[in-house]
Amino acid sequence: MKSLFQVLILITGLLLSMTATAEPKFPRQEPMGGKTFGHSVKNLGDGLYVFRWWVYRNIFLVTDEGVIVTDPMNPKAAELLRNEIRKVTDKPIKYVVYSHNHHDHISGGQIFKKEGAKFIGHKNVLKELADHPSPLTPMPDITFDDTYTLTLGGRKLELSYFGPNHGESLVVMRLPKEKVLFIVDIVTPRRVAFRAMPDFWPDEWIRSLKEIEQLDFDYVISGHGPEDQPAIDLASVVSEQRVYLEDLMVAVKSAMDSGSHSPDALRQTVKLPKYKNWQYYNEWLPMNIERIWAYYHMGW
Numbered sequence: 078m079k080s081l082f083q084v085l086i087l088i089t090g091l092l093l094s095m096t097a098t099a100e101p102k103f104p105r106q107e108p109m110g111g112k113t114f115g116h117s118v119k120n121l122g123d124g125l126y127v128f129r130w131w132v133y134r135n136i137f138l139v140t141d142e143g144v145i146v147t148d149p150m151n152p153k154a155a156e157l158l159r160n161e162i163r164k165v166t167d168k169p170i171k172y173v174v175y176s177h178n179h180h181d182h183i184s185g186g187q188i189f190k191k192e193g194a195k196f197i198g199h200k201n202v203l204k205e206l207a208d209h210p211s212p213l214t215p216m217p218d219i220t221f222d223d224t225y226t227l228t229l230g231g232r233k234l235e236l237s238y239f240g241p242n243h244g245e246s247l248v249v250m251r252l253p254k255e256k257v258l259f260i261v262d263i264v265t266p267r268r269v270a271f272r273a274m275p276d277f278w279p280d281e282w283i284r285s286l287k288e289i290e291q292l293d294f295d296y297v298i299s300g301h302g303p304e305d306q307p308a309i310d311l312a313s314v315v316s317e318q319r320v321y322l323e324d325l326m327v328a329v330k331s332a333m334d335s336g337s338h339s340p341d342a343l344r345q346t347v348k349l350p351k352y353k354n355w356q357y358y359n360e361w362l363p364m365n366i367e368r369i370w371a372y373y374h375m376g377w
């Protein structure tokens with residue numbers, strides 16, 4: 078009996094060690110932390126950091142030859158971000174990568190521009206910022222069409238464009254070695270779509286997410302999330318976001334097909350109880366519904 082017991086212990090130990098090696102390498106269960114209207118930083122290891130300011134997030138990558146920064150957010154957040162970077166390295170900030178054209182994510186870059194950083198964005202950012210200029214938002218120095226691979230200090234950051242979805246310049250960033258995506262606005266884990274979905278095109282959004290799902294990645298860092306949400310999530314959050322949008326569109330369409338055409342009535346009657354635990358389900362679902370009503374009613 079004793080030997081059987083020992084064998085069982087051995088097998089259990091072996092199984093546990095197998096489970097341990099299969100464990101994700103990033104601290105997914107740990108929330109970002111910090112105060113709601115404050116900022117916080119999470120060191121994911123190997124030079125990769127997540128910076129949070131209120132519900133906004135970006136990533137920065139510290140390499141042997143300098144630092145790559147993404148979305149500076151606004152002047153106040155950018156200054157906090159630079160102070161946090163200076164706590165971990167004195168290497169120069171070489172690049173600032175814009176995720177898309179919206180000022181709420183990409184204002185405040187002058188602080189890095191003054192230090193000599195080059196700005197990178199999709200080529201459509203040039204037109205969008207020319208149409209809606211802001212003295213707080215420097216123009217990109219380097220632009221691209223479909224893809225661009227940024228290399229610094231032996232590290233790579235791949236930028237990919239999937240066409241219109243949220244504006245017409247949204248870039249998904251991928252760290253190929255770490256298999257991490259940084260996605261802004263089109264994936265926010267466990268949250269319904271933002272309010273009335275400003276500048277979101279529902280069908281193109283779903284198409285883009287399907288294409289993004291084909292990339293090689295295991296993890297997602299999202300451009301939004303409060304302090305109680307983790308810094309990093311599993312890849313499945315991309316398909317969860319897509320399925321939410323599909324469920325939303327089907328629910329609104331079938332209500333309209335059965336004769337309900339008033340957006341006010343649809344806001345009251347369409348429910349998606351599967352998502353009742355997602356952030357802002359009660360507050361924003363009616364606004365999501367009205368946006369999808371407009372899509373089917375107006376073709377927009």
Ligand SMILES: [Zn+2]
Pocket residue numbers: 177179182243262
């Ligand atoms: Zn946006």
